[in-house]
Amino acid sequence: MSHLKLLQHLRATLQILVAISLLSSYAKIEARQSLSEVEDLELERQLKLLNKPAIKTIKGRYGDIYDCVDFYEQPAFDHPLLKNHYFHPEMKPTLPNLVRDDTSSDINRPFNIRLKGGGCPTGTVPIRRTTKDDLIRQGFLSQIRGADDLSPDGDDIKFSITDGTNATRFRGYVRYAIVRIPENSTNKIAGAGAILSVHNPQNLSDHQFSAGYIKVQNDNDSIQAGWIVNPHDYGDAHTRMYTYFKSGKTACFNIRCPGFVQINTGVALDGQLTPSTYGGPVQELPLYIARDTSSGDWWLLVESNNIKVGFWPSKLFANLGGFATGAEYGGVVHSSRGVPEPSMGSGYFPSGDLKKDAYLRNSTYLNENNQAKSLNDIFAELYATSPSLYRVYQYPDSKPENGALVIYGGPGEHM
Numbered sequence: 256m257s258h259l260k261l262l263q264h265l266r267a268t269l270q271i272l273v274a275i276s277l278l279s280s281y282a283k284i285e286a287r288q289s290l291s292e293v294e295d296l297e298l299e300r301q302l303k304l305l306n307k308p309a310i311k312t313i314k315g316r317y318g319d320i321y322d323c324v325d326f327y328e329q330p331a332f333d334h335p336l337l338k339n340h341y342f343h344p345e346m347k348p349t350l351p352n353l354v355r356d357d358t359s360s361d362i363n364r365p366f367n368i369r370l371k372g373g374g375c376p377t378g379t380v381p382i383r384r385t386t387k388d389d390l391i392r393q394g395f396l397s398q399i400r401g402a403d404d405l406s407p408d409g410d411d412i413k414f415s416i417t418d419g420t421n422a423t424r425f426r427g428y429v430r431y432a433i434v435r436i437p438e439n440s441t442n443k444i445a446g447a448g449a450i451l452s453v454h455n456p457q458n459l460s461d462h463q464f465s466a467g468y469i470k471v472q473n474d475n476d477s478i479q480a481g482w483i484v485n486p487h488d489y490g491d492a493h494t495r496m497y498t499y500f501k502s503g504k505t506a507c508f509n510i511r512c513p514g515f516v517q518i519n520t521g522v523a524l525d526g527q528l529t530p531s532t533y534g535g536p537v538q539e540l541p542l543y544i545a546r547d548t549s550s551g552d553w554w555l556l557v558e559s560n561n562i563k564v565g566f567w568p569s570k571l572f573a574n575l576g577g578f579a580t581g582a583e584y585g586g587v588v589h590s591s592r593g594v595p596e597p598s599m600g601s602g603y604f605p606s607g608d609l610k611k612d613a614y615l616r617n618s619t620y621l622n623e624n625n626q627a628k629s630l631n632d633i634f635a636e637l638y639a640t641s642p643s644l645y646r647v648y649q650y651p652d653s654k655p656e657n658g659a660l661v662i663y664g665g666p667g668e669h670m
């Protein structure tokens with residue numbers, strides 16, 4: 256085939272793919288309209304299981320409803336391994352001393368991640384309410400119909416954003432631009448943290464997400480936290496905090512599968528974030544994932560004074576029951592095929608200007624003695640799966656207040 260012919264052929268193939276994806280989203284709308292009575296009942300039943308009784312409800316800025324659920328009724332305790340637990344709402348972890356200095360200028364810290372009106376009453380925790388539309392978007396209908404193929408991309412049952420080296424299991428793909436401490440059984444990592452700039456990558460389509468994150472990992476177990484734009488799960492393009500954990504074969508966002516024990520009454524896992532504006536002002540979110548030095552539970556800490564959101568009990572994990580052996584800092588996108596690749600970070604390639612770039616500064620890890628060490632002090636490597644679309648750099652010699660600096664991002668196919 257000549258080059259021209261090949262191009263024409265490719266273009267025709269692309270047009271067909273776009274047509275198919277349009278058709279399948281049309282099929283989804285159709286499906287929505289023709290819910291059978293049985294399906295409707297099944298959705299209602301599922302919602303009753305997921306949404307625990309609320310003592311109070313709080314409306315979020317983006318329209319999400321947060322239910323204040325009794326601490327002991329929260330979804331985590333549906334996990335078979337957490338049936339007989341000693342957790343209680345006033346738990347205090349034993350954590351390393353994580354000093355955070357936030358004297359950097361030019362930075363906005365509205366920390367508007369908190370729920371309005373002081374959050375939930377003592378003894379209850381905020382849990383985002385799942386709606387019927389959420390379940391439909393997330394592919395629940397295709398599960399009850401036994402026809403997985405209805406969903407053009409994977410839902411997160413068979414889809415994991417953590418398996419960097421093998422995206423073939425997913426319908427669609429995952430792209431990374433990260434700095435990583437490669438997994439090595441000689442590593443004993445007790446936590447990872449950074450101050451992340453928060454963004455709102457534009458032009459995401461329904462079956463895509465784009466995120467900035469940190470992660471700790473040991474073999475098939477991992478925990479990550481960051482910010483995300485995720486139209487597939489939320490039906491909108493706002494920026495929220497997110498977590499994702501994987502334990503053996505189980506993996507999910509936030510609390511879509513039981514595991515995470517929420518402690519905080521005012522900060523929910525999918526808390527709403529104000530994104531940075533390109534050129535400034537910049538908005539930041541400090542995050543830490545840190546291992547309790549006595550129980551081994553993994554805690555999520557946010558903001559500059561390390562507010563405790565909650566934890567993943569160590570008994571959920573075979574491998575992360577001990578130390579982590581690897582960590583990651585950077586950006587990730589997911590997309591189904593046949594649509595332009597989404598943008599990552601600020602939507603531009605890194606330029607070295609922190610008013611424009613997506614970054615993680617003060618990137619640190621905890622060593623086996625629970626000392627916070629700079630990411631510059633351990634062997635770490637750049638890992639970009641599509642460098643023509645998304646790039647990443649590590650700056651070992653940035654200003655002291657920025658510590659180890661990772662900058663990442665790119666326009667995807669929205670050049």
Ligand SMILES: *[C@@H]1O[C@H](CO)[C@@H](O)[C@H](O)[C@H]1NC(C)=O
Pocket residue numbers: 420421423424
């Ligand atoms: C990726 O997954 C495929 C299908 O399960 C498997 O055959 C292949 O060996 C895997 N590759 C890697 C690098 O793990």
Ligand SMILES: *[C@@H]1O[C@H](CO)[C@@H](O)[C@H](O)[C@H]1NC(C)=O
Pocket residue numbers: 439440441
């Ligand atoms: C793991 O780390 C040790 C000690 O730093 C190093 O000697 C070894 O080459 C590493 N192994 C791999 C597979 O990278």
Ligand SMILES: *[C@@H]1O[C@H](CO)[C@@H](O)[C@H](O)[C@H]1NC(C)=O
Pocket residue numbers: 474475503504573574
């Ligand atoms: C995860 O790793 C542990 C320890 O290596 C192993 O026992 C377990 O079978 C693995 N689970 C899965 C789902 O691969």
Ligand SMILES: *[C@@H]1O[C@H](CO)[C@@H](O)[C@H](O)[C@H]1NC(C)=O
Pocket residue numbers: 355356357358617618619627628629630655656657658659
């Ligand atoms: C983290 O940032 C503070 C100042 O904000 C700095 O003093 C400290 O050295 C940094 N630590 C690391 C490990 O990067």
Ligand SMILES: *[C@@H]1O[C@H](CO)[C@@H](O)[C@H](O)[C@H]1NC(C)=O
Pocket residue numbers: 457458668669670
């Ligand atoms: C991306 O979205 C913006 C804002 O909606 C729009 O102005 C722009 O044309 C879009 N760009 C591409 C390449 O789709």
